[in-house]
Each structure stands twice: as C-alpha cells, then as structure tokens.
Amino acid sequence: MRTRDTRTAIMDAAQALIQRGGVNAMSYQHLSDAIGIRKASIHHHFPTKDHLIEAVIRRYAAYFLGLVDGIAASKLDPAAKLRKYAGLFEATLCEGERDKACLFGMLGAELTTLGHPAAAEVRRFYRDNEARLARVLEEGRDTGQFHFEGKAAVVAALIFALLEGSILIARAEGGAKRLRGIAEQAFALLRG
Amino acid sequence: MRTRDTRTAIMDAAQALIQRGGVNAMSYQHLSDAIGIRKASIHHHFPTKDHLIEAVIRRYAAYFLGLVDGIAASKLDPAAKLRKYAGLFEATLCEGERDKACLFGMLGAELTTLGHPAAAEVRRFYRDNEARLARVLEEGRDTGQFHFEGKAAVVAALIFALLEGSILIARAEGGAKRLRGIAEQAFALLRG
C-alpha cells in the first residue's frame, strides 16, 4: 500500500500549497521538492494537474462538509454550532505552517481561470455550506436565540462570505485572533 | 502625450486582468494581445512586472479611497454612507467585462506569493478602509441609527471582510444582486 501513502502525500502537499498561494503556486516542481519524489513520479499518480486538483477538491469538500454535518447533528444549541463552525476556519488558519486559507476561498478567487468541472464544484461547495448554515439559523430563530428579519438563506450567505473574507484578510493582519473577534461580533449582532 | 495614453492603457488592462484572475493571470503576453502592442514596448513603460503591479496598486488605492473619502465627507446619514460604500463593490462586480473582484481582495488571496512592498500596501489598504468604516459606524452609533456592542473597529473589520468575501463568492453565483442582498441584510442587523 505504498501507493496510497505516496498518493496521499502528494495530495496533502498540493492542498497546502494551494491554500497558501493558490493554484498557480502549486507546481509539480514544488511538490517534488516538498515530498522528495521526482516530478515524473507524481505524473504516475496524477496524469495531469487537473486530475490532481480535482482529487484534492473532492477530498477537501467531503472532509469539510463531514465536519460541518457533525456539528449540525450535535446536541449543541444553534449559537454554539455557529461558534464551532467558525472554529473550523480558525483552525485552518493556524494549521501546519500557518496562513492557510480555506481551499475553496482560494479557488473562488481564481474561479475565472479554473476549468468547468472545478468551477462547478466550487459553486457546489458554497451552496452546500450555505444550506447547512441556513438550517442552523432557522433553528436558532425558532428557539429565539437569533433575531433577524428576512430569509435565513441570505443570512447564511452572509455568514459564509464573512468567514471566507475574514480568513483571507486575517492572513494579512491579526491572524486567528482577529478572525475570532469578527465572528464573535457577527454572532452578537445575530443575537440582536 | 502618447506616452501617457499607452501607460494608462497598459495599467487599465493589467488591473482588469488581475481583478478577474489574479496576478498570475496577468502576463505581458496577455497585455500585448489586449491592447495591441508588443511585449517589449510594455517593458519600456514598466521595466519589470513588479513595477507594473506597484503602479496599478497605488493608482487603485488612491482612486478607491478617494471615493470612500467622498462618501465619508458627504451629508448623507451613516446608514446611507454604508449603503453607498457597499455600492462601490457592487459597481466593481458589474464593471466592464464583468466578474471583477476588488483588486486588493485578489491580492489578499495571493498575499504569500507577493513581494514585500506589495504585501505592505495590501495591509495598508485594509487598514485604511477599516479606519474609514469605523468612523461612519461610530457616527451611526452616536445618532442611534446603529446598535452594536463592542468596538467600532471590530465591526468595521467585519463589514470590510464581508464585502471582500461577498464579491468573491458572488462571482460564483448570484452576482451583484446577491452582493446587494447580503449587504442589506448586514445593515439590517446593524440597525438591530
């Protein structure tokens, strides 16, 4: 099962590079340097760069949405769920060598340069996150914990855009602490 | 003054390309195709790519902050000022061939791949925007138009991150209409 290990190592390195600098900052040469394997060997596992990006995208979406579903299904109250959700973004920012943004936040910035399949998955990731957030927000409005007018879907889009934007801007200044402060302020406004 | 015209044309094309696809999507070859001039001629006006990026960054920051200062100095009430500010981001998204993000939002995503002078200007742009927003927010809190606990600076960071994130995500789905909806919802929460 050495194949699995190498495959995973390649995907891990590729994901980290994209999260830090975008798709164009992830090259077969950089991967080669990072994991100590020749460029040609990477092509054995992922014939083209698009194949590699596709694999990384799918794995990330499945993993991240799995965590989100875990939070949604938990016994926490809606406010705690939102706080845990924001914690996922905080954790991303602190992870490993630091300054990683959300993978799909980076891909969103590069959307116009992406192929059709990848662009479609970016859209789907956004929709999936917002759908899950909307349910938590409705739950919180029903229990009286949140107070907002209008559709939960719009507030969900607001929360998601806020966290994606914050993680990018927090890399420039303030880091995870700043991200947490912004998220807490948003939740305070939601409590009304 | 043909020089001025060519210089401006190069900067306009470079800015548009960066706003759509990031720094790596802007190449001397693409500029050459876009404005009908040879690569070597572009090097005459901007010896290196870093020079060009620097010039575009400075011009954008000066122009954008000029608009913001105009809004801040106007006789509008604080809520209307915020709405006008959000309108700047909407206008960016609709402009020209469409799907342009904020220049500094794109640069923020690519921050780790930027040179030191450019990265410093990205940070400064964020700080400058947040400082102006914070003043409008304090103004609104004083007049009783806005209701929030905590520091105006944190709410300012929230609004700014929200708009930067929204413009990136709105490119994937919903466009300016979606951006406007999110901004309006945020302002509704501020009114409490």
Add this chain to the structure above:
DNA sequence: GTCTATAGCGCGATAGAC
C-alpha cells in the same frame, strides 16, 4: 512505482534596429 532525460511551451526580460 520510481527514476533520468527531454520535448515543447509560455513566461519575464534584454539588445539593438528604426
């Protein structure tokens, strides 16, 4: 499954004619 070697292209940048 990993390697060496190389093809082929686009990139940023330079030299020098006009």
Add this chain to the structure above:
DNA sequence: GTCTATCGCGCTATAGAC
C-alpha cells in the same frame, strides 16, 4: 516609443530504462 529577435527559465507532460 515601438519594433524584431532572442535568451534563459520554469512549467506541464511524455518516453523509456530499471
């Protein structure tokens, strides 16, 4: 100020030995 021509590099990708 714009051009042609070219350099050197890093990139994605392929061929074929081990």
